[in-house]
Amino acid sequence: MSYVIEMQGICKDFSDVRVLFSVNLQVETGTVHALVGENGAGKSTLCKILAGFFPREVGEIVVNGQKVGKLDPRRAVGLGISMIYQEPNLAPLMTVAENIMVGQKLDFVINRNQLFRRAEEILATAGFDVNVRLPVSHLTAHEKQLVEIAKAISSDTQVLIMDEATAALSIPEKEHLFAVIRKLTQQGIAVVYVTHILPEVFELADWVTVLRNGKNVGTRKVSEVTPEEIIELMVGHKMSRATVEHCQEESEVLRLENVSNLPEVRGVSLSLCQGEILGIGGLAGSGQRELARVIFGVDQMDSGEMYVSGEKVAFKSPSDAIKCGIALVPRDRKEEGLIPQESLGHNIAVPSLPTLTRHRAILDRSEEKAMVQNQISRLDIVPPISSKVMEEFSGGNQQKAMIAKWLATKPKILILDEPTIGVDIRTREYLYGTMSELAKEGMSLILMSSDLKEILRLSNRVLLMRKGRFVGELPGDTAMEDEALRIVSLDERE
């Protein structure tokens, strides 16, 4: 048995937070080694360390029996380690051939025909059928993946790392990709395959390593393990079953009926009660973000109906939704949440501006100041200086500011999309406390998260989403985590 890669005692910190704890990983030549674990378990980080994108704090990497010191992406490729990302890393306007040959030594003057021929040869040895003269922007997601793989092969790769490779593929494309991967392993290439989807592990992999909270909690031979055992390893305790308790729908504030915004949201129905925290869980990219955008009027629904407090609504823009008492704390602070160069106070006031005026034209600045101070102390934003520029606050305080900004509008319904991503543990606990308080005060909350633990802990009720549909409902109880994980990661095809 020969290992092409041996990683030993790998540790990794992100700004003083340890995300990998002495992880070992051994990859056998010519096998598919699946890497599974919940969100934030450290799968991608481990892969990026192997591909040289992140430096490691401690630990050894041995490639073909040779210890390697510092790794960078170029050196990793030189050692035969290539990584294929979810988002293809290709130059869209250049041809397939140019993309494949980009890392190769070429003659000083490039002979285009020769270039095309060599690219065709590489594709042919791998058994791909892609026109090398097409610009990459004309290809489908799957074809782009094949080009990436061809690019890796052309640089004599021995280890191919694939992160969530089937996320954007149709079923036949997935079958084709798996066939390609099997063919690569026959040629002696090892594949490290990161996935959320357990059936793929059983379909494809020879070995499976489970990461939990940055630790390797077990490596098993796939032929000797059951899905239940893997879920147990991922979650850390035995599976349990429980009955779903439906909420008392006496005071419904929001109802969706068959709401679609294709392709991400497919016929979603839900009902939200006053003072309830409704969790919407699912793997990243299951449609939670898009659903939140539809409810808030950022995107418009293709079909379906929406009712706020019993009245039918159709929002054309977020300002319509705000008028109906809905607020959305978006996932991406920098892109959609905050205005980095404006002061904390101005950021908090933005959505409340229409209500802060005298005679509909002039801002009531004393009222604004009082409102801002109120929110700063409500959420304990540090430092409590309203004139300080937003981007100078820490991530946790930026997150608080984003919530403060929306609480200032006094919403009836608060939607939080991944509110604790990139937030330190103390702030996270504080936000959890705030959410519970808000619900007790009578606000209705929709919490969207791919962190199933978080969502089960906070919510009264959890709806599970997969590929744009609700596929299960659970009571908010952390003991349900294994069941939730089973629902979102199993039964890939229906």
Add this chain to the structure above:
Amino acid sequence: MRESRLRAATIRERAPLAVGMLRNYVPWIVLVIVVVVFSSLDPAFLSVTNLMSILNAATIGGLLAIGLTFVLLAGGFDLSISSIMLVGGMIFGTLFINLQLSVGAAVFLSLAATTALGLVNGLVVTRVKLPPFIATFATMFVYTGMSLAIGKGMAIYFIKGPYFTFLGQGKLGAMPMPAVIFIIAAIVAYLVLRTTPFGRAVYAVGGNDKAAHMSGINVDRVRLVTYIISGFLCGLGALIYTARLEVANVVTATLAGYSTTLLDAIAAVMIGGISIFGGVGKMYGLIGGILLVFALSNGMGILGMTQAYHILAKGLLIVLAVGMDIYFRSGVSLRRLLKLDTLKK
């Protein structure tokens, strides 16, 4: 020991704020230096007459710069300002001289016309979704061509009329009338930006248009209004210019004059600390920038230095000002610099 470390942290927390504020004072600090240097070299620089003539010279470029400031703060750009001014002057001349309209009607209609041209800029940016830099680069040509067409290439109008010339040549006490108009416009702009929801929305849109949209702001409407404001102020500039020279014409010499006005306005805005990336900048910084640009030209003129040195000095100041902007706002790409990104929903 522990306490002192805590205090050090507080000072560090506040320090970037102080540095960030500096950008608005830099034009004033440089202005003071310039005034001190020029007045020590030639005392005539500080005479009331000369100071008033600086203010008077600054009015047209200043009005354009105020309009441009609104557009820039909302994340846009406007290269067509001096061309709108050209059209405004020609329309006024046609209405007032050729069509014998009253002063009031001609003033009103030409202001309406330049405001409409601003609206067109806004529509090209928000509806056709051209990047602002390219959209107004195009309309710059369109409007210049339009003014040539109105004037049939070479027509000159002699504008007579006591009420009207007062706009360009009259005085309110020691203060030239154009300077009065400029000061009023600056105060109104200051109040709008500082004390109205619209002003806040302008900063929000320029600072992060996606976040502004997600906060319920109608991003396109805010941008549109900034171009309308710019168009209106260009109209005011055109009227003052026409009243001052008693002529509305489009000959080569004036074309050159107009493009100088454009460059002066852009220079004043950049030196005044209005970020070309949008969302950052203050009116008092801008006023400093405007006065600095024109004080520099005036002072160098008094000292007998040629145009070459004025231009050179302005260029160096822009490098300083924009360099500071980029320094305070790291991670800005050339794409954003050239406004090649439009709002993607």
